[in-house]
Amino acid sequence: MINVGIIGATGYVGIEIVRLLQNHPEINISTVVSQNFVGKKISDVYPNLRNVFDMECEELDIDKISDKADIFVTALPHGVSKEVIPKLVKKNKRIVDHSGDFRYKRVEVYEQWYNTKHGMPELLEISVYGLPELHREAIKSAQIVGNPGCYPTCSILGIAPLISNKLIDKNNIIIDAASGVSGAGRSSDLSYSFCECTENYKAYKVATHRHTSEIEQELSLLAGEDIFVSFTPHLAPMKRGMLSTIYANLTCEKSASELIELYREYYKNDCFVRILDEGILPETKHVAGSNYIDIGIVVDKRLNRVIVLSAIDNLGKGAAGQAVQVLNIMCGLPEHTGLLTPGLYL
Incomplete structure (x- = not known):
């Protein structure tokens, strides 16, 4: 032992x-x-x-x-x-x-x-x-x-295959992410009390959250050049769980099915990364209490934009x-x- x-x-x-x-x-x-x-x-x-x-x-x-x-x-x-x-x-x-x-x-x-x-x-x-x-x-x-932090884990794994394969415009990456209240730790701070959090949904530290730098560091290493992202965290009225929604402009035409196959190849040796079938999107209740990350991919053909959704348990x-x-x-x-x-x- x-x-x-x-x-x-x-x-x-x-x-x-x-x-x-x-x-x-x-x-x-x-x-x-x-x-x-x-x-x-x-x-x-x-x-x-x-x-x-x-x-x-x-x-x-x-x-x-x-x-x-x-x-x-x-x-x-x-x-x-x-x-x-x-x-x-x-x-x-x-x-x-x-x-x-x-x-x-x-x-x-x-x-x-x-x-x-x-x-x-x-x-x-x-x-x-x-x-x-x-x-x-x-x-x-x-x-x-x-x-790593919970936001970076959810965000980096969600976008890494796109960055590594140079499929997106590196200058216009947007990440919106929501976390359960346990992400703040076992705090007695008023803003994390039940009455402040329940039936409420709010953004915080917009454009200033320290995890932005963590995400940028790892994406820059993958890209071989500096990457900057627009990252906005949100507090969701739940105990545990996290959902990131990532927006990026594609540099070529790709269908959702093509990107799903690319993601599955990229993570083929990673047992905790689950790439969902086309049309199925992640939900926090499917990963809460586990060490899995679920990733779903949608392509908005009108804008040639990919939307990646990734869900983890922030404590898992x-x-x-x-x-x-x-x-x-x-x-x-x-x-x-x-x-x-x-x-x-x-």
Whole structure:
């Protein structure tokens, strides 16, 4: 068994990782860290785990916990990781990090979009962007993996085949995406309270959302040139799930059926990418609770425009499920191990 420690285990992402890993056939959760619940059983914080996973939460003491695990998953706020990751690296631990701190190739991009100094730019040289469908080989031997954000995962995978095959105008890409409220984390902020969110649908951080830079970085790498996108996130009145609608102008005439075949060829080795038949579109209820991404494609012949719709669970393929997929790759296991649970639907 491979011992894995989870730091930040009682946030929504952390507890979803616990839920997935406690039943993993090859991975053992050897320590769970939560500064807010030190000494409490994790099943007292999340009673759904009672008699399933009752481990006691530890304090964040790197010297104390480092010998307990081979790999650590950190689910900490942006910036907090800089107090933790370097210490784990010095102890030769491998890390899957959920902050934005290790998702970037260029430190100046991070500092511009996060409006803070990075603090450990030298570690970017040993970190890998954790999107398996694009960086599987690099993930295998990485010491640090920056697990992607949910919006970038949903958007990048939705448009990657078009960018890679140079089928769209790179100057006019529009992405509208909607996320469930759990994407904001386990926050007590008023704007995420029930009465503020229910029966409401709103855009936020229009043209300024930090995940824009993550999307642009990965699409630019695929294109071999700078790509800029117009990205607008929305908050939807649901607990979990994400739907991205991507608009791009085709550079040649292509039918939906032709593009569907192209997508299926592009993702033929990716078990969690499901390309839907023509006329069928993704829905969040079909992926919630799973690590799948569903992608549907429509071509508006009047405008010679392709419309790609992609759906994920923001806590699954958008965070915790993808982290387990990454862990499997790092450990040399089949990447679907412990992840073949279908969506909840209801």
